Amino acid sequence: MNKVQKLLLGGLMACAAVQAPAATFVGERTDFRDETIYFAMTTRFYDGDQTNNVCGWDHQAVQIANNDPDWRGDFKGLIDKLDYIKALGFTAIWITPIVQNCSGTDFHGYHAMDFSNVDLRYESRKEWGAAEDVRFQDLIDAAHAKGMKIILDIVLNHTGNFGEKHFAELFYRSQDIRNQASVSASLIPNYDKLPSNYNELDGKGQYNARFPYLKNTDGTNKDNHNYWHHVGTGWNWDEPTRWWGQIAGDCVDLNTENPAVSEYLVEQYGKFIAMGVDGFRIDTTGHISRLTFNTSFIPQFLELGEQYKSKRLNGAPFFMFGECCARFSDVTYRDQPNLSSYFYTWKSPQDLVDQWNWDPTFWDNIFVREGDDSARPGNMALCDAEPSVMRESDNVFMKNGAWHEPDYSDYSGFSIIDFPMHYNFNNAAAAVNVAKSGDKYYNDASFNVVYVDSHDYCPGPNDGTRFNGGTAQWAENLSLMFTFRGIPCIYYGSEVEFKKGMKVDAGGTDNPVKDSGRAYFGAYLEGDVTASDFGQYTASGNVAQTLDGDLSQHIIRLNQIRAAVPALRKGQYTWDGCSANDGWAFKRAYKNESFALVSINGGATFTGLPAGNYYDVVTGTAYNNIPANGSITVSAPSNQGQLRVIVKDWNKGVIGTDGKFIYKTEAVSHGGTPSFEDTGAERFYTEDDAIGTAAVTFSPAGGSFKTETQTVTVALNEAAESGWYKVGTGAMVNLTGTLSKTFTIGADMNYGDRVTVTWGATGSDGQEYTGSVTYRKVDPSATITIHVKADAAPNLYVWGDNDEGQEVKPAGAWPGTTLSETKEVNGKTYYYFTVDGLDSLNFILNRNGQQTGNITGITEDVYYEYDGATTATKVEEVVTVEPVVHFSPNGGEFTDDEIEVTIRPRNHATATYCIDGGETVTLTGDTTVKIGADKEIDESIVITWTATGAATATASARAAAAVTKTGSVTFTKRAKPEGMTVYFDNSIVKWNNVKIHYWGGSSSTNWPGVLMNAVPGKTDLYVYTVPTGTTGVVFNGDGGQTDDIKDGNLIDGMTYQATGNRGWTTAIDSVGTDATDAPVEFYNMQGMRVDNPVSGFYIMRCGNVVKKVYVR
DSSP states (O other): OOOOHHHHTTTTTTTSSSOOOOOOOSSOOOGGGGGGEEOOOOOHHHHHOGGBBOOOSSSSSHHHHHTOOOBEEEHHHHHTTHHHHHHHTOEEEEEEHHHHOOOOSSSOOOOOEEEEEEEGGOOOOOGGGGGSOOOOOHHHHHHHTTTOOOEEEESSEESSSSTTTTBBOOOEEEEOOGGGGGGGHHEEOOOOTSOOGGGOOOOHHHHHHHTTHHTTTTTSSSSTTOOOOOOOOOOOSGGGGGGOOBBBTBEEEEESSSHHHHHHHHHHHHHHHHHTTTTEEEETGGSOOHHHHHHTTTHHHHHHHTGGGSSSGGGGEEEEEEEOOOSSSSSSSOOOOOGGGGGGGBBBOOHHHHHOOOGGGGGGTTTOTOOOOOOOOTTTHHHHHSSOOOOOOOOTTBBBBBOOOOTTTTTSEEEBHHHHHHHTTTTTTHHHHHHHHHHHGGOOGGGOESOOOOOOOOSSSSSSBOOOOOHHHHHHHHHHHSSSEEEEEEETTGGGGGTTTSSSHHHOOSSGGGGSSOOGGGGGGSSSEEEETTTEEEESSSHHHHHHHHHHHHHHHHHHHHHHOOHHOOOOOEEETEEESSSSOOOOEEEETTEEEESSSSEEEEEEEEEEEHHHHTOOOOOOOOOEEEEEOOOOOOTOEEEEEEEOOOOOOOOOOOOSSSSSSSOOSSSSOOOOOOOOOOBBBBBGOOOOSOEEEESSOOOOOOOEEEEEEEETTTTEEEEEEEESSEEEEETTTTTTTTEOOTTOTTTTEEEEEEEEEEEETTOHHHHHHHHEOTTOEOOOOOOESSSOOOOEEEEOTTSSOEETTOOTTTTTOOOOOEEEEHHHHHHEEEEEEEESSEEEETTTTOOOOOEEEEEEEEEEOOOSOEEEEEOOOEEOOHHHOEEEEEEEOOOSSSSEEEEESSOOOOOEEETOOOOOOOOOOOOOEEEETTTOTTTTEEEEEEEEEEEEESOOOEEEEEEEEEEEEEEEEOOOSSSEEEEEEOTOOOSOOOEEESSSOOOOOOOOOEOEOTTTTTTTTEEEOOOTTTTTEEEEEEEEEEEOEGGGGOTTEEEEEEEEEETEOOOOOOOSSSSSSSSSEEEEEOEEEEOOSEEEEEEEEEEEEEEEEEEE
16 A cells, blocks of 8 residues: 555544544544634634734725734734634534735735745734734644634635735835735735836736736746746636636636646645644635646645644544535536536546656746636646546445445545535525535535535625524524535624625625625623633633524534434435435434434434434433344424434433524524624724834935035835845945934045945844945036037927926926027027936927937037937037036125035046136136135125136047137125024925924014025035024924923924924934033933933034934
């Protein structure tokens, strides 16, 4: 017997390492048929920790309006309410997928972007403010401690459409909970693949940028390992081509026939088996071929299950069941066995298994264009070749009135959701009929998982809502589910008919989730519950009423009866010798251990019984001394859900208490159908709470500067805990805490030179994010002139980014300016337009509705001939460029004792300057002089200049034709105005027009005051001198303002910053040079001296050194 065969049998036979059963159970829990399943959508079940509540990206306004974020329930909530599930009597919890998801509506978990990580939105972490850390392992351990099992929903068929970390990493995912409600903050594009303007694209543009890496939609082989299928729309739901098709825009079908894909999935999901998960529910099974399962997944998962069986509850066999969606009334889906649920319970032909190609390199560089629905490379062709045949088995049926040893030699090891029974469960009669006609086609239908409705469908044909057949119909369906063959399962809230008749999935619409079948259930669970055993509990609050509901009590009793009778859990069945008065009657038998008679909806007569004493566990009626081949007639009220279970050789008395549907003679009502209103979450994150990922901030953040030098302020953003930066090839400078640092560039740079500053930052997620900013030194007097030779005046449309990185349009909105100015150049007439303040620009020429293409990257004067339609041709013109000498500042008044002036010769062969008729100085390059120290108030200084240049061609040629130009600038010294000088640092709020409003002195302003003056050579720094005696100021701009800054907080020479919401602070970071032995003094952020500072930010002064510090 080979290893896989042993594993398959091991999954059905008793395991040696089994602990003593709980008191509720009779017999041991040897395989998963001993369990009953409660299916909870984790995010919508119970909110155990509000610090991880997050809105989904789509329809966020609806979530906010209802205080109902998509991501609400969590692992902590499941742990907190395990006793509720146990109180209902369920022994296993099926939870929705937990790997990292990514889509606008992904709270369900079926849109993976990273199979290797658990989605942080399920977890609790102290760093977010949670009382304790709670991870998935904690949930597994907590369930096992209560004798309960965890079934994890997994997805093998597809990813979401944002790529996947291993197959195509298109994004880096932020691990800060505060960022998760924002698309742009939680997803950092991988710009090695995605365009640099990805975040500026609309939704369709972003989708189109991502999709080629998954589906080759741009005609290139970006998916060159064939990790995904590529049949496009050439597939059909009702044909085997559905194995290769993309079932939804956010469900991109993986090429599971590629071993590189299947082995990665097994590796990642195998980690959960190693953690102790007791079973898998496998999503979209019907969209993967049986041969793929039988070669690439089922044997591997079973082997891992055997390896880690000590991690599971009682060391029980690992269980797997799949969802083969078959929205059809017959057990065979549209006459195609290979698309039917039962098909997956059987092994594949061994000759096909032996031909499976396990070489992942086979798929490398095979180019399948998206939409090529005829391509079936490699293993895909093998899957198509698997025969679509119906096999039969008697494993679920009793023979000759008794149990017999089943034959599992051809069992695949994979069980299935009983989709045909689910689809027919509008009533028990239809469900019974499909079982009668179809159970023989399953390897063993007693392993089928049976439910009425789910997170996707209810019984058909109108299957888009939660089941709404009424309480009595629910009771009838449940009585059949818990006593007939199969493993019973209910979807959360069905015990109180939660959201009956509501649309199951409201995703993609503005319909609130609270009005759907995926609504939040937590209001029903508030209060305390403690389960001492399955179906035995004490409770208070809402949860007590929920458990006391008539349907809940019905489920509790059914669970208790099933747990007590092994034949009901894992026995074979027969209709032979069973005659029901009103409903259904059947026999169940398990080995020689358990024999039971079941009658639903009324009485029945059973014949051909084995000899023994029989006992009705519902009523306590005894049927003793029944002879071999004897009979029993059972009486019972004829109501939906009524039940009689007569067990051979039973001596443990009546099980459970009477209720509204199962009772001896009179119905006993409990709590009816309780209902509670969700009051909403008190706390959750929206996109407005996003802080982004860890980063280093720069002010200014790159761009051009026109001063001799540029001082840049560097700091960590809110999300960063540590970081560094490096200017060019210089040394790395570390950053910690909230203190900023500065560096100065430009002194050794020529005009046009660039320097790049690289940086790295690490946040609480432990991941380092990196980036860079680039600065360019430009000539402050430089302009770009566009010359156009045309028969008639064209329109000129110009755009480019200014020094602040903002797009500007110097010639106005489309179609731009009609050119009117002309000049003669080398005997030709050109229209021209001069642009100031841009280092690089782009333009389009247009006239009469026709236009050229984009003419981009213009950095110097250019000449074009335009045909008036769609063509513009660049031409070379030899022109005379006039020499000049620029001054910064370019003359004017000054109030300090002296002023520093930078002199810059341009387009020159030689140049000189002369100050007040003194010595003539030759300029060999840019130079700086200080003037004014020898002048009295109101005296002036005149600097004259001379420059001689040469003719040049626009791009390359130079000709001899010397030109000499002269000029002068005048500076006047003025008395320093009396009053108080204050500075404003605009680097935080970035107001366009910075104003100051002042009062209390010799004069005051009317609100909002007067414009402040930009400090030359300083970015974002403004200055103003207010009159003597001024008692208060307010800085303002663009509708924002600071609070009043007055009294002792108004300090001569101080720099202030606005921090938003009328807040302000002083902006000293580091002033001064070497420290001295002088005493240390502390001032608060408003400038008041503090003798004994407590924890917080202060201005520290030590001699001539002043710093902004944080005192711990």
